[in-house]
Amino acid sequence: MTAAIRVAVIDDHPLFREGVTRSLSEIDGFEIVAEGSSAEDALRIAEQLNPHIMLMDISMPGGGLNAIPLILAKAPLQKIVMLTVSEASDDVTAALGHGAKGYVLKGIGSRALADVIRTVASGESYVTPTLSAKLLSSRSHASANQFELVASLTSREQEVLQLVASGMSNKLIARKLDLQEKTVKHHMTQIMTKLGVTNRTEAAMVWRDAIDQRGQ
Known part of the structure; x- marks a missing residue:
């Protein structure tokens, strides 16, 4: 129990x-x-x-x-x-x-x-x-290019962030990528630090903004 x-x-x-x-x-x-x-x-x-x-x-x-x-x-x-x-x-x-x-x-x-x-x-x-x-919309895009921020992540970190943005939990991400859940948590900590965000929601929004920028 x-x-x-x-x-x-x-x-x-x-x-x-x-x-x-x-x-x-x-x-x-x-x-x-x-x-x-x-x-x-x-x-x-x-x-x-x-x-x-x-x-x-x-x-x-x-x-x-x-x-x-x-x-x-x-x-x-x-x-x-x-x-x-x-x-x-x-x-x-x-x-x-x-x-x-x-x-x-x-x-x-x-x-x-x-x-x-x-x-x-x-x-x-x-x-x-x-x-x-609200926090993200109030931030100036000029202060940090979202695409450049995402590009600074390792390929594995980008892979994890993409799955987070799709709505997957750490447990499901670990299962999909054949990793330990604690390893996924470590990657998320690194991702949030590099992106300058404080939670998964913000990290996912940065990813989506970066994808939008790349598509423009």
Whole structure:
């Protein structure tokens, strides 16, 4: 039996926090190990309890964005998912830049949130697709030619990225290319670093932009 994913929920709205806690507790495979309402709580919980995933709001005492680098300085392996109402590109960019592994809007359903947590716990990143698209559309194409970025990837990395853009999971890609799943994850890490993106959705969009550029 697979061990439960240990989750901490940090939000200064008790009713919302209790709702998230209760919803996840009712889904198999999750264990709520702590709740908190401030950046100080988040730092203490990360240090003392080492949850697999920390769900954290931006707007709370001490500031969620400010808390990210403090938490990672004390617990470098802590995976943080921002769960917030903010759709501001600056907030998304800041959160991911500080080291958060996920960014999700509070309107998400409990089952979808559970899927996001599983995704991040497995070592991948996740950003609500509408926000990823917004981020990419706001970037100046002049700052980085998408075709040149993709051309900088190795042939294997391009092969993996093409399959990601087609919608395949790491597990399916590993099976198709006869690789270990951890090898595919390593390739994805390298791909995202070279492309300057933070998640699979953005990487796939860069690939599609590059294909469009090549076809012009």
